[in-house]
Amino acid sequence: MTDSTRNARRPRRGRPGKPAGDDGGDARRRLLQAAAGQFAAAGFAGTSLRAVARDAGVTPAMIAYYFGDKAGLMEAVLVTGLDEVLGALEAALDDGGGDSAPALERFVAAELEALTSHPWIPRIMVQEVLSKDTPLRQVFVDRFASRALALVRPAMAADLAAGRLRADLDPRLVILSVIGMCVFPFLAEPLLGPLVGYRIDDDFAGEFVPHTLALLAQGLGAKS
Amino acid sequence: MTDSTRNARRPRRGRPGKPAGDDGGDARRRLLQAAAGQFAAAGFAGTSLRAVARDAGVTPAMIAYYFGDKAGLMEAVLVTGLDEVLGALEAALDDGGGDSAPALERFVAAELEALTSHPWIPRIMVQEVLSKDTPLRQVFVDRFASRALALVRPAMAADLAAGRLRADLDPRLVILSVIGMCVFPFLAEPLLGPLVGYRIDDDFAGEFVPHTLALLAQGLGAKS
DNA sequence: CTTGTTATTAAATGAACGATTAATTAATAT
DNA sequence: ATATTAATTAATCGTTCATTTAATAACAAG
Incomplete structure (x- = not known):
């Protein structure tokens, strides 16, 4: 349920490189929000970083970039x-x-x-x-x-x-x-x-x- | 802690085959006990069947045998x-x-x-x-x-x-x-x-x- | 314009996991 | 005796995961 409702939002994943314009700095906030929901629903061990990243519309590597691990x-x-x-x-x-x-x-x-x-x-x-x-x-x-x-x-x-x-x-x-x-x-x-x-x-x-x-x-x- | 205290109990793992004598039927009960402790401590996703089996002194295949999955x-x-x-x-x-x-x-x-x-x-x-x-x-x-x-x-x-x-x-x-x-x-x-x-x-x-x-x-x- | 910094992706790596299978032994029924 | 069933191990398969690395693009400063 959590998946299907939030999934269709960000279907496309762009080419590498810094995105243009006003999206900058937003990824960190979206990651925090997605992670809060998934950690609360499935627990730490039950949450995959892939799913969090997908929910936030970025790649898992962004989690390492902003939060280390x-x-x-x-x-x-x-x-x-x-x-x-x-x-x-x-x-x-x-x-x-x-x-x-x-x-x-x-x-x-x-x-x-x-x-x-x-x-x-x-x-x-x-x-x-x-x-x-x-x-x-x-x-x-x-x-x-x-x-x-x-x-x-x-x-x-x-x-x-x-x-x-x-x-x-x-x-x-x-x-x-x-x-x-x-x-x-x-x-x-x-x-x-x-x-x-x-x-x-x-x-x-x-x-x-x-x-x-x-x-x-x-x-x-x-x-x- | 849970590991180190309970680990030394069953260091040896026997040869394959049905064990002789009075041990029979005990493995199931030990698996239930070990699983209760680990599920409560680490959650479902955070518990590995390997660790439960080790704690109970049997192999992971016993879990499939007694409980399916x-x-x-x-x-x-x-x-x-x-x-x-x-x-x-x-x-x-x-x-x-x-x-x-x-x-x-x-x-x-x-x-x-x-x-x-x-x-x-x-x-x-x-x-x-x-x-x-x-x-x-x-x-x-x-x-x-x-x-x-x-x-x-x-x-x-x-x-x-x-x-x-x-x-x-x-x-x-x-x-x-x-x-x-x-x-x-x-x-x-x-x-x-x-x-x-x-x-x-x-x-x-x-x-x-x-x-x-x-x-x-x-x-x-x-x-x- | 070049150079460096910041923010992002794609791809690869290696470990851990759940599950399955085949072999093996004891107990039990014939 | 012999066949069958029950209980167990060892080995392995395919998957998924977190993390790392290298490449890439936008932007800022000189």
Whole structure:
């Protein structure tokens, strides 16, 4: 499906040499975009550079030219997306710091909205960063995880001190549960979307953020 | 790491022919075990049959003999594990039906305990079933998802009728959030385990089940 | 105009992979 | 005893892959 829909776009492959005019510099961006989609859909090992190059309308040699090798391409894809998400998280948590909503609520909302714009990030993460001990993991830790945790932990401590967070829960496990609630729908959408009945489009965050906040605020139990 | 630790076990590969005595029938089981580990760690495309066979102490031709081809091996791995998990869920939800804990609580506890015994299942699912439209997906839906949902949905309805579940939440999204909370720690353990501070061993369910139930029961908010 | 740099292609290389086949041995049935 | 079946290895085939190399064309600077 991914093939047949995108294939007919670039049927002709030109003669060697620098292309004329306004196409210049575009190939790198198209390669990143094609690679993000294919890495998310088929994983690192399951993605062939030939297919990425074909999707981007260039030859595989261009990947070596711009990114060195396959791992370099994956790294470029990942850091490009992660930087954008981290920026959104920083903006949401540094916000004033005064009387706004509890920090964990702002964190959840910002994360869900950022992921809605980059739905391939969780899939690449789980497939290539979470389970395997690849060089990418260090990139992820340094470039994203450590900074994100540095934002969240003091915010949680502030919530706790202000009495806006239960004191009898293990903070480690709270982080785990909250991240899981936020990230899992993006992982499972291709299967559970049709089955349960949801779709990740521009409106998804608008629907899922209130639900998640309501669930986190009071749990599942009926009001007594 | 996976290589060097498991490698030295079966250094010698015998002469051709049926092995004598009590080894018979063991190769199939060892292949399933080795394949589960490698599929979970490296994904379907990232796993080579040569490596699985080496890990199991046989030749790659044995995989064709027992499972036909690579896809058949993966399918056998998956259904073997899923059947065991489904059995645990059925046992937990069919339990009497009387005055025990809310069904969603029993579901959560049973799922977490079953996954603790088969921690590779969520990783294979996310990597090979959730995101890609492979033949495995139908296997998963028929063999597990449809039956599990058939167990959960009436149980949730009963909870709702008995006033043990908030009526103002979207049931579709509740299922999504609950599954995400349960499954995500298994996906993220290789990365977040050392970082956040938890390990999936025999005691994990004993620690995580009470936390999850407490969080689901009342949410994060401090008691007023 | 020439010279160098940048961006691109076509073609070749070598390794790894999944799958197949033929040979081989043990167990079992006749 | 003998034939048949079950379980296993060794060897190899054809394919696909990532990567490398050499050639080529546009463009910029002198």
